[in-house]
Amino acid sequence: MSFLTCYRQYNWNSIQSDIYQKTPADVERVLSKRGSRTLEDFKILVSPAADCYLKEMAAISRLLTRQRFGNIVQMYIPLYLSNECTNSCKYCGFSKKNEIPRITLSIDQVLSEANVIKNMGFEHVLLVSGESKTVDVDYLKTCINILQPHFANISIEVPPLEQVHYESLIEAGLHAVYIYQETYGPEYSIFHPKGKKSDFNYRLLTPDRLGAAGVYKMGLGFLIGLDDWRTDAWFMAAHLDYLVKTHWRSKYCISFPRLRAAAGNFRPPIEISDRQLVQLICAYRIFDENVELSLSTRETELFRDHVFQLGITAMSAGSKTSPGGYSLFNDILDQFQVEDLRTPEQVTAMISAKGYKPVWKDWFRM
Numbered sequence: 001m002s003f004l005t006c007y008r009q010y011n012w013n014s015i016q017s018d019i020y021q022k023t024p025a026d027v028e029r030v031l032s033k034r035g036s037r038t039l040e041d042f043k044i045l046v047s048p049a050a051d052c053y054l055k056e057m058a059a060i061s062r063l064l065t066r067q068r069f070g071n072i073v074q075m076y077i078p079l080y081l082s083n084e085c086t087n088s089c090k091y092c093g094f095s096k097k098n099e100i101p102r103i104t105l106s107i108d109q110v111l112s113e114a115n116v117i118k119n120m121g122f123e124h125v126l127l128v129s130g131e132s133k134t135v136d137v138d139y140l141k142t143c144i145n146i147l148q149p150h151f152a153n154i155s156i157e158v159p160p161l162e163q164v165h166y167e168s169l170i171e172a173g174l175h176a177v178y179i180y181q182e183t184y185g186p187e188y189s190i191f192h193p194k195g196k197k198s199d200f201n202y203r204l205l206t207p208d209r210l211g212a213a214g215v216y217k218m219g220l221g222f223l224i225g226l227d228d229w230r231t232d233a234w235f236m237a238a239h240l241d242y243l244v245k246t247h248w249r250s251k252y253c254i255s256f257p258r259l260r261a262a263a264g265n266f267r268p269p270i271e272i273s274d275r276q277l278v279q280l281i282c283a284y285r286i287f288d289e290n291v292e293l294s295l296s297t298r299e300t301e302l303f304r305d306h307v308f309q310l311g312i313t314a315m316s317a318g319s320k321t322s323p324g325g326y327s328l329f330n331d332i333l334d335q336f337q338v339e340d341l342r343t344p345e346q347v348t349a350m351i352s353a354k355g356y357k358p359v360w361k362d363w364f365r366m
């Protein structure tokens with residue numbers, strides 16, 4: 001049994017049609033429920049009918065978050081290892097079709113970046129790269145080994161690997177893996193026409209390989225703006241539901257990457273408003289009170305300052321989205337545009353001013 005078996009039982013068009021037929025009475029019924037909500041309930045929470053109930057959804061989401069997580073917000077920062085990539089995802093600044101300077105950081109350069117990040121106060125670093133021969137398992141393992149003494153918590157967001165590779169990275173000290181399906185919809189192959197990433201099933205089964213490898217935490221996400229966000233959200237909720245029941249030893253986190261402009265003049269085919277993004281965040285919290293929810297600097301200062309209080313448990317700050325962006329180069333193109341340009345100090349001051357506690361370290365590796 002794998003998620004692919006579950007996935008094949010669902011039909012994109014009929015799930016989408018179900019979501020769009022929900023009524024205000026359905027929303028009132030789900031919001032008045034006590035205890036856990038089902039996947040059928042999730043269709044209602046992300047439906048157009050729920051838009052008029054955003055205030056009620058936000059209140060429930062906020063309450064559930066305070067009950068389960070208290071008033072903490074975990075702080076993390078990405079460290080881009082490489083912008084080399086053999087794929088040509090249509091929405092990405094690092095697509096091999098874009099003629100930009102390419103680099104994979106040497107180990108000394110990784111340490112130089114880490115030094116700047118450490119001085120900002122971060123204990124949780126997320127290593128990011130495209131798909132290339134230069135970023136193989138040995139390179140990742142070396143990065144984890146040299147960063148271990150400096151950080152409490154090291155995660156990766158890199159192309160999918162085999163179970164045995166995850167096992168060796170976990171052995172080296174890897175804490176979490178973030179792997180986004182991008183879209184669960186029928187247009188996946190249009191956005192990922194070539195390269196390894198065009199293999200939809202291999203990507204879809206990555207969380208199963210991670211669960212089998214025994215990873216501590218997995219991060220899920222879909223690119224908001226590639227296809228109908230309500231339907232993609234439901235498929236990801238189904239994926240989360242399956243994973244929580246199957247790989248129950250792992251913890252889960254959901255991110256909300258809203259598509260931004262990138263090199264190559266890509267324009268997201270679907271627009272999602274701020275209000276709709278709030279609905280999406282609240283829907284996941286009401287569906288699963290244990291899942292961590294993360295909001296990155298892709299979102300504006302104004303949006304983050306208000307919305308993090310409704311259910312978010314992790315935030316990045318001071319992020320650069322290019323390799324060497326913290327200490328080495330300022331002329332390499334970013335993977336995507338960052339909207340919140342504040343320093344970590346400014347972001348954590350805002351979090352504290354709103355009565356929350358920014359947490360730099362919540363893990364100690366013996």
Ligand code: SF4
Nearest residue numbers: 085087089092095130
């Ligand atoms: S999204 Fe990832 S795999 Fe696709 S082009 Fe960008 S870096 Fe490469």
